[in-house]
Amino acid sequence: MFTTQNLVSVAIAALLTAGLYAVMSYGLAIIYGVMKVINVSNAGFLMLGAFMTLMYFQWWHLDPVAGAVLNLLPFFGAGWLVYKLLVRRVVSARPIATLLLLFALWLVIQNVALAIWGSDDQSIITAYTYKSLIVGGFRLPLTRLIVFAVALLALSLLHFVLGHTYVGKALRATVQDPQAALLVGIDTERISALAFGLGTALSGFAGSLLTLLFSFTPDFGGPFQLKSFTIIVLGGLENFAGVTVGAAVLALTESFAVLFMRASLQNVIAYGLLVVALIVMPGGVAQLWARTRS
Amino acid sequence: MRLQRLWTVAVVVFACTLPLILTTTGQPATTEIKIGAVLPLTGAFGSSGNYFKQGYTMAIDDVNKAGGLQVGAAKYPITLIILDDGSDGTRSRSLVEKLVTDQHVNFLLGGYDTSLVQAQEVVPDQYKIPYVEGGGAASEIFKRGYKYIFGTLATIYDMAKITMDYLATAADQYKLTKPLTIAVVWENTDHGKDYIEGVLDGVKARPDLFRIVLNQSFQLNGSDFSPLLQQVQASNATVFLSDAHLPDFITMHRQYLQAGLYHQFASYGARGPDQRGRQALGGGADYLIAALWWSPALKGAASQVFADRYTREYHAIPDWFQALSYDTARVLLAGVKNAGTLDGPAVRDALAKIEFRNALVPGGVIRFNPNGQIAGSPYIMVQTLPGNTVRIIWPKKMPETFDAVLPMPKNQ
Numbered sequence: 002m003f004t005t006q007n008l009v010s011v012a013i014a015a016l017l018t019a020g021l022y023a024v025m026s027y028g029l030a031i032i033y034g035v036m037k038v039i040n041v042s043n044a045g046f047l048m049l050g051a052f053m054t055l056m057y058f059q060w061w062h063l064d065p066v067a068g069a070v071l072n073l074l075p076f077f078g079a080g081w082l083v084y085k086l087l088v089r090r091v092v093s094a095r096p097i098a099t100l101l102l103l104f105a106l107w108l109v110i111q112n113v114a115l116a117i118w119g120s121d122d123q124s125i126i127t128a129y130t131y132k133s134l135i136v137g138g139f140r141l142p143l144t145r146l147i148v149f150a151v152a153l154l155a156l157s158l159l160h161f162v163l164g165h166t167y168v169g170k171a172l173r174a175t176v177q178d179p180q181a182a183l184l185v186g187i188d189t190e191r192i193s194a195l196a197f198g199l200g201t202a203l204s205g206f207a208g209s210l211l212t213l214l215f216s217f218t219p220d221f222g223g224p225f226q227l228k229s230f231t232i233i234v235l236g237g238l239e240n241f242a243g244v245t246v247g248a249a250v251l252a253l254t255e256s257f258a259v260l261f262m263r264a265s266l267q268n269v270i271a272y273g274l275l276v277v278a279l280i281v282m283p284g285g286v287a288q289l290w291a292r293t294r295s
Numbered sequence: 296m297r298l299q300r301l302w303t304v305a306v307v308v309f310a311c312t313l314p315l316i317l318t319t320t321g322q323p324a325t326t327e328i329k330i331g332a333v334l335p336l337t338g339a340f341g342s343s344g345n346y347f348k349q350g351y352t353m354a355i356d357d358v359n360k361a362g363g364l365q366v367g368a369a370k371y372p373i374t375l376i377i378l379d380d381g382s383d384g385t386r387s388r389s390l391v392e393k394l395v396t397d398q399h400v401n402f403l404l405g406g407y408d409t410s411l412v413q414a415q416e417v418v419p420d421q422y423k424i425p426y427v428e429g430g431g432a433a434s435e436i437f438k439r440g441y442k443y444i445f446g447t448l449a450t451i452y453d454m455a456k457i458t459m460d461y462l463a464t465a466a467d468q469y470k471l472t473k474p475l476t477i478a479v480v481w482e483n484t485d486h487g488k489d490y491i492e493g494v495l496d497g498v499k500a501r502p503d504l505f506r507i508v509l510n511q512s513f514q515l516n517g518s519d520f521s522p523l524l525q526q527v528q529a530s531n532a533t534v535f536l537s538d539a540h541l542p543d544f545i546t547m548h549r550q551y552l553q554a555g556l557y558h559q560f561a562s563y564g565a566r567g568p569d570q571r572g573r574q575a576l577g578g579g580a581d582y583l584i585a586a587l588w589w590s591p592a593l594k595g596a597a598s599q600v601f602a603d604r605y606t607r608e609y610h611a612i613p614d615w616f617q618a619l620s621y622d623t624a625r626v627l628l629a630g631v632k633n634a635g636t637l638d639g640p641a642v643r644d645a646l647a648k649i650e651f652r653n654a655l656v657p658g659g660v661i662r663f664n665p666n667g668q669i670a671g672s673p674y675i676m677v678q679t680l681p682g683n684t685v686r687i688i689w690p691k692k693m694p695e696t697f698d699a700v701l702p703m704p705k706n707q
Contacts, residue, residue: 004529007525007528007529010525010528011522011525014521014522014525015522018519018521115337115341119341119345120336120337120338120341120342120344120345121341121342121571122342122541122542122545122571122575123575124545124549124574124575124576126576126577126579130549130552130553130577130579131552131553131579133553133554133555140554140555142553142554142555143553144553145553214549214550214553215518215519215546215549216542216545216546216549216575218339218341218542219337220337220338220339220341224517224518224519225518255519255522256521256522256525258522259522259523259525259526260526263483263511263512263513264480264511264512264513264514264520264522264523264526265482265483265512265513265514266514267513267514267517267519267522267523268514
């Protein structure tokens, strides 16, 4: 039933999805890298990012892409505050403490959203929501192309900041060895707050981009959380480049697996990949890459 | 001293015999009827659950405004207790049990959707409390032998069969390309299994006309259907049939349109004409065909009175959710009234032989099969048109029936 054109079409769609997956997982990877904390409230900030974008759209007819940029600053501030007021107090305790704290935060965010916006499905329809482009015989949904381009741009900018600025280098140094970073004079406490702010800003940013593709409710974000977690495990937890590869692996596996199995088992793929990665290569693709090089 | 001892003995004897006295002379007199319902007011089915709450409340308000429900010689006010299960099956079941054991409700109204009704349905028989529901339509609900469950929704199997019957007629009338190649996708639940069974039986009945080119299931409350829709695209079908609940319909059809898919005939079961769906999709929901249990496009007096009243009270146009929940509560109340008692088994027997007239469902009558499911297949087919319009297109004999716009135009 599947022609070469169909298969190429599936591969293109998967790669476009991978861009979105990467941008929504980066925040989680940065926070884990610096603090070794799994930010389960990420799903709540994704959802909040989507609802804020809806507000901008309703108030000022602001396009979701502009909404994504607008979200960066307030979400950075929110993340900074969450770190200073909550996470900092438990970050050195057992991992279960931060996990429970951030899970509770997610529930609070969800319920606040429910109180404000209700449980109805919301969506943003722009002039280009249902438009598509035909390139080389392949039909490409315009929204997916835009999301991919914006995600790529954001990730390139992030790579530049992490690689070429003092703050970025300090952040990477803290990820690699917090003790050594402290010894060379890096304020790791400040870097942790910055990482939490940056991670949350990326969640708000990704939440805005998601509104171009999906409808949403206060429950929105949960399924994406699982995908993000799978991606950072596949990528090697602390490896930023690995996140991009992990996102591509998940998107391609999901898309091609549906050709051979029931689509109702789509989530099994993410769970299955997570289990395989944790057992076979706990260091993710970064470990695999290192092994190959050595 | 002797008198004091006598008093003590008297108090102890009284205290010990009080429960016996209460039992033999009957419970403290009933002053109200308590009806309980557990609905998904939050979570994936939050929108639909809130619509059900509105319908139930309207029906109970009607009775209370008239001074209460006449049961035998007495008239009782009704208290409606609604709890939120957050769209979670396990919680749903335990909350229904809580309504019975803690709140001591006399009767139960059902939840929404099939999966949550299935989670709840074990409780009513256990406590012999009649339960009437209008939110679960899978025939599996009524195959488990429960005696206290009654459902006002016609089955999903019938919905699929009626859709196929309509499609067969439309193929000739609207010159759809024959044979009709069908891509059918269905949620992996009893709801979806009913649907695919109906579609496959429809295909078996007309092998000359129908050919299935894709038959795929998907997960309920999925987050991304684009890989599935890639398969739909590759199947090159002329007809697209999907059995989806409201949140999945909104996500799937949005992605369907974004992927530039087109079919001569597309239907998402009962989805498309609902207000939430049309608000979420804008013009994207135009021309979809749906099979419904009720629509405000029905011109019967009861339907029009209900639609006008709902719009006055809630400043919105009602969908089948509100109408069927209104009917469901009214059927339960009619059963209690007919029984003339609040005794669970007696009300159950009265419901089993009820013939409820002036209902909103097509045909206007609700009665139940021996398994508790509504008798007959009260369905209409509708098409969503631009300008937030919904028109009835089937059955032909109704005065408010219009011709459908088929093949569906490429509206994007």
